[in-house]
Amino acid sequence: MSVSVRGPSAEEVVAYVAGADPDDVADLLEPLAPQELCELVIELAKQVSMDPAISGGMTDLSPAGICTTAINAAAAAFGTTPEAVLSADRHRPITDARAVAMAAARRTGLTLPAIAAHFGRDHTVVMYAAAKVADNPRLDVACGRIVGQIAERSGVAGPLASRSGVLQDAELRRHIPEAEPASRGPAVATRRPGAPR
Structure with missing residues (x-):
């Protein structure tokens, strides 16, 4: 029976990195496998894109x-x-x-x-x-x-x-087509009833 030791999750690393010394961060990242590093990068990208101070202040695109x-x-x-x-x-x-x-x-x-x-x-x-x-x-x-x-x-x-x-x-x-006048045959002048000729 083999026991596998898994490193910290991406969320745990992000939380630790936020307030840690850079040398401590390097020691933490060293034992991570490539897949774990990939997960960490994705989690960091999510955190950065949701931080208004970094993303320019607009995170809600609704x-x-x-x-x-x-x-x-x-x-x-x-x-x-x-x-x-x-x-x-x-x-x-x-x-x-x-x-x-x-x-x-x-x-x-x-x-x-x-x-x-x-x-x-x-x-x-x-x-x-x-x-x-x-x-x-x-x-x-x-x-x-x-x-x-x-x-x-x-x-x-x-x-x-x-x-x-x-x-x-x-x-x-x-892009709006011009309305063409409807053709009803020859134009006929009409006058109002009671109007002078």
Whole structure:
């Protein structure tokens, strides 16, 4: 009967390495088999990707996480608080921050209902906010910066995230076919009853 002695688990090594002297870590890693070293590297990678200080502050890539990041960035850019952005306050800096946050979330590829749900609003409010931002160069630039921050922190962005709102709208319009007038035969002039001839 042979008894195999297994080294510490990857989680135990990670916990030990966090506060250990580098020489002690080398002594700990020396007896590990290649498979155990591989498990350790995978566990360390998981820990690094989940640490906000290392990953740039964004670990939640859900719609709520992206909206929260957009809200925090917009609040900071407009000198307000995330709570105010989510409130019903109608002061200009707050409404601008709210519109920019909604538009930024939309430009990362989130759906209108997902954004609206996070803000506690209707999806048409998000549509209005995106149009407002696209029509205002100052807000459009702020939105572009926030989308860039989200993309940089998460490595994920929508297909048109790097373009301005105006360019996005132009891109979308380019793919929408023009409606052709329906042909009903020769044009016939009509007049209202009682209108002078």
